Amino acid sequence: MIPMTLSQVADVTGGILHPPEAASVIVDADVVTDSRQARPGSLYIARVGESRDGHDFLAAARDGGAVAALTTRLAPEVPGLPVIVVDDVQAGFAALARAVVDARPDLLVVGITGSSGKTSTKDLLGIVLGHAGPTIAPEGSFNSEVGVPLTVCRVRPDTRFLIVEMGARGIGHVRYLAQMAPPRIGVVLNVGSAHVGEFGSRAAIATAKAELIEALPQDGVAVLNADDPAVRAMAQHTRARVVLVGEAPDAVVRAEDVRVDSGGRPRFTLHTPAGSVPVTLALVGRHHVGNALAVVAVALEAGLALPEIVAALADAGPVSRWRMEVTERVDGVTVVNDAYNANPESMRAALTALADLGAGTADRPPRHTWAVLGTMLELGADADAEHAGVGAAAVAAGIDELVVVGETAAGIAQGASAPGANGIRVHLVGDPQAAAELLEQHLRPGDVVLFKSSRDAGLRWLGELVAAPEGEH
Ligand SMILES: Nc1ncnc2c1ncn2[C@@H]1O[C@H](COP(=O)(O)OP(=O)(O)OP(=O)(O)O)[C@@H](O)[C@H]1O
Ligand SMILES: [Mg+2]
Numbered sequence: 001m002i003p004m005t006l007s008q009v010a011d012v013t014g015g016i017l018h019p020p021e022a023a024s025v026i027v028d029a030d031v032v033t034d035s036r037q038a039r040p041g042s043l044y045i046a047r048v049g050e051s052r053d054g055h056d057f058l059a060a061a062r063d064g065g066a067v068a069a070l071t072t073r074l075a076p077e078v079p080g081l082p083v084i085v086v087d088d089v090q091a092g093f094a095a096l097a098r099a100v101v102d103a104r105p106d107l108l109v110v111g112i113t114g115s116s117g118k119t120s121t122k123d124l125l126g127i128v129l130g131h132a133g134p135t136i137a138p139e140g141s142f143n144s145e146v147g148v149p150l151t152v153c154r155v156r157p158d159t160r161f162l163i164v165e166m167g168a169r170g171i172g173h174v175r176y177l178a179q180m181a182p183p184r185i186g187v188v189l190n191v192g193s194a195h196v197g198e199f200g201s202r203a204a205i206a207t208a209k210a211e212l213i214e215a216l217p218q219d220g221v222a223v224l225n226a227d228d229p230a231v232r233a234m235a236q237h238t239r240a241r242v243v244l245v246g247e248a249p250d251a252v253v254r255a256e257d258v259r260v261d262s263g264g265r266p267r268f269t270l271h272t273p274a275g276s277v278p279v280t281l282a283l284v285g286r287h288h289v290g291n292a293l294a295v296v297a298v299a300l301e302a303g304l305a306l307p308e309i310v311a312a313l314a315d316a317g318p319v320s321r322w323r324m325e326v327t328e329r330v331d332g333v334t335v336v337n338d339a340y341n342a343n344p345e346s347m348r349a350a351l352t353a354l355a356d357l358g359a360g361t362a363d364r365p366p367r368h369t370w371a372v373l374g375t376m377l378e379l380g381a382d383a384d385a386e387h388a389g390v391g392a393a394a395v396a397a398g399i400d401e402l403v404v405v406g407e408t409a410a411g412i413a414q415g416a417s418a419p420g421a422n423g424i425r426v427h428l429v430g431d432p433q434a435a436a437e438l439l440e441q442h443l444r445p446g447d448v449v450l451f452k453s454s455r456d457a458g459l460r461w462l463g464e465l466v467a468a469p470e471g472e473h
Contacts, residue, residue: 001043001153002103003028006068006082009043012099013092015084018074022082025067031096031153033146038064043153045093046071047146054089070096090145097149097180107159109181110298113166113174113212114189114225115205116346118143120283121189121291122165123319128299128312133160140320143167148177161302168208169198178215185301186212186240187223187294191230192345197380206230216240223297225290226251243301245293253297255279255289262364264326264357272296274306282317284324284336286356287349322460324353327467332445334367337463338452342376347390347452354450355397367448370401372435372462374453375408384411391415395424401442403427405435406457432458439466 007023017023029041035057038044044061046054046069058069062081070092071083086092112118119141126137136159138151143165155162166177191206199205213222214237222238225231226246235242245253255268264284270277281288292313299309318325322340338350351371358369371394379386391412394402402424404413413428429435451463
C-alpha cells in the first residue's frame, strides 16, 4: 500500500484508533484479510464471514507482523496490536481503498466487467500495460467487495496502472465497486447468462454491467464490445467517450480475417486509429480475440505504441489457471483444462476451440475430439434448456465424443441425442472417477480432450489427472 499512518487510516475509515499513541505507526505493506498473509507493515482487516469471524485471528495477524487491525471492537486479549474500531468493517475497507485511489490522482484506473472473460482480459491487460509501467492487477479472479479493495490497497507510490476486475451477482454491485475504485476507462466485454439465476433475467444482467460505464467521468473512455448488441446499446448510458471494439465494420479497434493456427491460437488483422497490423495471440480459443481487442483499445488510450502492444500480446500466455490450459502429453494427446467455471457462452467458446484444435490442416489429418462436460450452476429456471443447448452446440461443432459427467449435467447428453444429431457418441457417467476410467480406456494418441464445468464438479482435478497420468510427472 502507499504508506499511511494509523491516524490517517482511522481518518479515512471513520474509525477510532486504540491506543491513540499508535497514531504515527505506518502501514506500508499489503492490506490482508487472511491473517496468515500478514507481514511486517501489514494492516489486517477483521472481516466477519459466513463461517468465521476474523476477530478470532487477530493474534495470528500480529504474530505475522501486522501493525494494526481494522475491527468492530477493542481487542484487549491481543496486546501489542493497535486496532482501528469502526461500525462496519466492509464500509471501512471500501473507504480505505477509495482513499488510496484518491491519494494517487495520476493513477490510471481501468475497470473490467462482463459475463465471461474478465479474468482472461485483466491478465492480458496486466501483461501489456506492465510493459509501460508498474501495474497492479488482481490476483486470480479477485472481483468482489473484498477482492477489489484488496487489489486497490496493493497500489504503491510508483504504480501507474490499476486494473480492477468487477464482478456482479446483482444490481448495484458494480456501482459499489466503481465507487471504491473509480475507473477512468471502463471495459464491458459481454452480457451472457452467468448467474442469471440470481439476476432473474438477461436484461437485469445488462443493467448491472452498464453501471460500470455510468460511473465513468466525462473525460473517461468506455470500451464496448460492438459485436454484443446488449453491450453496444450501453453507449447511450455514458458521458465518457465510447470506443467500440469487435469485428463489426464500425468498430474503431477491429479484428478482420480471424482464423486459428493448428494449435488453436487466433490470428487476425488488427485495424486501429494508430494503424493496421497482423496479430497472433499466444492464447487458445477464438473467444480471446474480443478480449484482446479490448486490451488493445485500453493500451492505446493509456499511451502505448501499437507495435509494443502487439509484441506484448504475441508473448502473453495464460496466467490464471484452468482457463484453456493446454497440456501436450508425450503420447500426443492434447488436454485442454477449462474447468475454472462454466456458463453457456464459455461452454460454446470452449467447444469451438476444441473443434478448431481437432480440425485437419494441409499437413495434418483431423484429430479425434472429446468434450468432457459437467454441470453449469446458477442458471435458475433456464438450466435445463441451457444444458440441452450446450449438447446441441457440441453436435453442431462436430465434436466426436461427448462425456457428460454427473446426473445434474444429464441435460447436455439429452441435447446431444436429439433426432438428427449424427456423428457424436454420447457417454453419460456418474462421476469424474468414472470419466477417468472411460478416458483411460479409450483415449488414443493424437486425440484432443476438453474438460469444462462449473467449478465444483471435480473436472479440474480430472483434467489434471488426465494431463499428467502416473509416470508423466
Ligand atoms: N470473451 C469470452 N467469451 C466467452 N467465453 C470466454 C471469453 N473469455 C474467456 N472465456 C472463457 O470463460 C471462462 C471464464 O473466463 P474468465 O475467468 O476469464 O472469466 P470471468 O469473467 O473472470 O469469470 P468469473 O465471473 O468467474 O470471474 C473460461 O472458460 C474462458 O476460457
Ligand atoms: Mg474472474
